[in-house]
Amino acid sequence: MPELPEVETIVRGLRRHLSGQVITGVDILWERTVAAPDSRQFAERLIGQTVHAIDRRGKYILFRLTRDTLIAHLRMTGKFLFFAHGDPITASDHARVKITFASGDQLVFQDVRKFGRLYLVAEPAHILSRLGPEPLDDLDLGRFQRLLRSHRRQIKPLLLDQHILAGVGNIYTDEILWAARIHPLRRSDKLSDREIACLFKAMQSILQQAITAGGTTIRDYADSEQRPGRFLSQLAVYGRSGEPCPRCGTPIQRMRVGGRGTHICPQCQPYNP
DNA sequence: CACAGCTCCTGGCAGC
């Protein structure tokens, strides 16, 4: 499940390969992957446009083209696979959209579970304006504190809410809360100044470390060159229920918070509302 | 406003 560090890693790879390339062909293999406009217009409008830049906003990938912006959300299993001209095309039968460039290079959007979406828009703000701030770029401690205290919600679902904060998903939320020793059900407006400072520091350092490691590969995440992330071994709690807490040795517990699988150390993250 | 539950999807796995 690509989150901010994985998407950032993917964007950096795509940037190296696609900057300056001209789109000459678009092949849509699964219609619903294209969210907007309709698939015929999507393909027609893309052809002839040049990739000028590639950016990230939250978990969205933004391809800045000549006239439009191609926006991609990978959701659970979406991947961009890059094939240089002449490379054997190893994409599986889960390819949903193929984009061909004048160079002969090819970009394949592959997505087993078909949740991923592509949008071609003239004005990206329609999609992006609903996103909260970037945790690594737009926030300081003061703003983060105001953000948490302006809602009365369980801290984990709040951190996962992309309208509040853009880019943090289920894996890193569990890691961040463990690092800050905060129980996922704690109310956001009842955290102390010290706890919020700790949470802020944990969030920035974990996201940054994960980017440095090229993200986390749980099942099948890989970057555009099909390399897995190296952060898995640094996960303290996610996917480790029953294993000892790296800090105190207490077995990691799995629970459900806001409908999501959640991993905590019951010793380090006590729940006292 | 907060939040539970539903939807979309498929591969992987537990259970028999």
Place this chain on the structure above:
DNA sequence: TGCTGCCAGGAGCTGT
């Protein structure tokens, strides 16, 4: 071995 059926989850949506 081979089947069934449940589960994972990001985000938008509805209902309470």
